[in-house]
Amino acid sequence: MATPHVPWQHFGIVHGGSGTGAVTYSAGTSTGCSVTGSTLSVTDASGTCSVSATRAADNNYNAATSAEIAVTLTTTDQAA
Structure with missing residues (x-):
């Protein structure tokens, strides 16, 4: 079964600001999600997921660095 991926633009974590530094994302010590580049992947819907963004100097x-944002993970029915 494929891992579901959610593009970051749906979360709106980092917008605006005057800096031009690169933005990176982190799932920190989350047990149910991970971040690769700008994609949040759910790895275990029974785990926890908190994400933050950092704009470089x-x-x-x-x-x-933003405050951590808690993401609620839930299971869903499989497609037929």
Whole structure:
């Protein structure tokens, strides 16, 4: 069975701000999800999932990390 993937633009974690630094995402110590690039993957719907985003420093602004956002994981019926 394929692992479901959710594009980040659906979460709207990082928008705006004046910095030009690259944005990276992290699932930290989550047990039910992982992040690769800008894609959040559910790995175990019975686990936990919290994500954060970090904008790297640039010439004018220090690096900044968002607060962790809790993502609720649930199971669903398999497609027929």
